[in-house]
Amino acid sequence: MKTVDVDLGDRSYPIYIGAGLLNQGELLRKHIPGKRVLIVTNETIAPLYLERCKRALLEDGKLQVDEVILPDGEEYKSIEVLEKVWDKALECRLDRGTTFLALGGGVVGDMTGFAAACYQRGVHFVPTTVMAQVDSSVGGKTGVNHPLGKNMIGAFYQPRVVLVDTDTLASLPDRELASGLSEVIKYGLIRDAPFFEWLEINIERLLARDPEAIAYAVERSCINKAEVVAADERESSEGVRATLNLGHTFGHAIETGTGYGAWLHGEAVAAGTAMAADLSYRLGWIDRSLYDRTVSLLKRARLPVLPPPSMTVDTFKSLMAVDKKVLAGKLRLILLRGPLGNCVVTGDFDPAKLEETLEHFVAAAAAGAPAPSS
Numbered sequence: 001m002k003t004v005d006v007d008l009g010d011r012s013y014p015i016y017i018g019a020g021l022l023n024q025g026e027l028l029r030k031h032i033p034g035k036r037v038l039i040v041t042n043e044t045i046a047p048l049y050l051e052r053c054k055r056a057l058l059e060d061g062k063l064q065v066d067e068v069i070l071p072d073g074e075e076y077k078s079i080e081v082l083e084k085v086w087d088k089a090l091e092c093r094l095d096r097g098t099t100f101l102a103l104g105g106g107v108v109g110d111m112t113g114f115a116a117a118c119y120q121r122g123v124h125f126v127p128t129t130v131m132a133q134v135d136s137s138v139g140g141k142t143g144v145n146h147p148l149g150k151n152m153i154g155a156f157y158q159p160r161v162v163l164v165d166t167d168t169l170a171s172l173p174d175r176e177l178a179s180g181l182s183e184v185i186k187y188g189l190i191r192d193a194p195f196f197e198w199l200e201i202n203i204e205r206l207l208a209r210d211p212e213a214i215a216y217a218v219e220r221s222c223i224n225k226a227e228v229v230a231a232d233e234r235e236s237s238e239g240v241r242a243t244l245n246l247g248h249t250f251g252h253a254i255e256t257g258t259g260y261g262a263w264l265h266g267e268a269v270a271a272g273t274a275m276a277a278d279l280s281y282r283l284g285w286i287d288r289s290l291y292d293r294t295v296s297l298l299k300r301a302r303l304p305v306l307p308p309p310s311m312t313v314d315t316f317k318s319l320m321a322v323d324k325k326v327l328a329g330k331l332r333l334i335l336l337r338g339p340l341g342n343c344v345v346t347g348d349f350d351p352a353k354l355e356e357t358l359e360h361f362v363a364a365a366a367a368g369a370p371a372p373s374s
């Protein structure tokens with residue numbers, strides 16, 4: 001087992017990473033302060049992992065465990081569905097010491113964290129997708145979508161422990177696995193050139209679910225994310241956390257513009273990353289070979305590098321204008337600048353170049369790019 005610490009003073013927490021960790025209940029239990037736990041999961045994950053998770057919690061007979069099972073899908077990451085969690089918590093008369101435990105991917109995690117933040121209770125995370133194991137379980141960004149914008153309602157609320165059982169990835173569909181790799185590639189591009197080079201050599205091993213390669217990619221991703229979060233927990237305007245948003249301004253526009261769910265988060269981020277790399281190249285901030293390497297690695301990871309044909313330049317522009325990184329009315333983007341592993345968060349770029357990028361990608365998509373396949 002590997003442990004990565006997220007260093008946030010008195011709110012620091014460990015990420016445990018290993019195969020079969022759900023069978024080691026004491027790892028979870030030792031971080032549970034009270035006597036009661038509410039497991040939040042969804043209808044897909046419950047039949048796969050709920051019993052194992054309950055066993056891990058119940059085996060020493062000291063905890064009382066309740067559960068709430070949400071519908072599955074990005075389209076249910078909404079304030080209405082979140083009420084089911086609070087309803088259950090109140091029905092069960094959960095007390096102050098109750099721990100909320102998210103068992104699932106990024107959607108379950110973001111919703112459980114936000115439910116816990118509002119209910120003023122602790123939260124634990126057992127992430128079961130690549131996306132959640134390499135990114136969303138770490139760092140305390142929680143929340144739900146709004147029809148007009150992705151993750152627009154939320155809070156920062158850190159978990160007390162993250163238990164990554166890499167064995168849970170065995171049941172993950174291929175398309176979801178690829179989606180998570182989008183964020184793995186992100187770490188290489190924004191801050192970890194050797195990791196990007198490792199991914200260029202090992203991406204097929206990850207797609208084939210080679211356990212050693214998966215464990216390495218999860219650990220390296222968590223180390224990267226933990227370092228960024230420790231340096232800038234709340235994404236200050238001058239801080240480093242916004243770099244984790246590479247490709248996301250374009251990607252979130254795709255997710256919102258397609259009504260949530262048609263494109264997976266990682267797919268939208270992949271197309272967005274290609275667009276950010278294209279703009280960086282047009283601005284003269286990276287050389288052509290870095291653009292080519294970025295697109296090539298995304299494609300090899302079976303991710304889309306063009307937006308859906310339904311997205312127009314105007315749709316992109318109006319959705320990107322409500323991005324959370326907009327400051328004093330000015331759009332800020334994460335762009336690659338310099339050699340591999342370097343990026344900037346900036347609003348200081350020629351808007352005509354952004355227009356060129358949008359026009360280029362919208363035209364290429366309209367010319368018949370394949371949609372992500374399930």
Ligand SMILES: NC(=O)c1ccc[n+]([C@@H]2O[C@H](COP(=O)([O-])OP(=O)(O)OC[C@H]3O[C@@H](n4cnc5c(N)ncnc54)[C@H](O)[C@@H]3O)[C@@H](O)[C@H]2O)c1
Pocket residue numbers: 042044045048072073074077104105106107108110128129130131132135136137138139140141142151168169170171172173176179180265266
């Ligand atoms: N908070 C953050 O920092 C952060 C970071 C990245 C992504 N996110 C958010 O996370 C969400 C995407 O997360 P995701 O990709 O995990 O999607 P997800 O939570 O929708 O899970 C993907 C699908 O896989 C299923 N699933 C989960 N684990 C499984 C398993 N082990 N076996 C079989 N099926 C399984 C789920 O039921 C779902 O159908 C988005 O809403 C995104 O905005 C948040």
Ligand SMILES: O=C(O)C(=O)C[C@@H](O)[C@H](O)[C@H](O)COP(=O)(O)O
Pocket residue numbers: 135139141150151183235241242244245248324
């Ligand atoms: O943790 C972060 O910070 C990130 O930006 C990670 C992203 O991968 C993730 O998709 C996050 O939810 C985006 O946050 P948002 O604030 O742009 O909605």
Ligand SMILES: [Zn+2]
Pocket residue numbers: 135183248265269
């Ligand atoms: Zn993301």
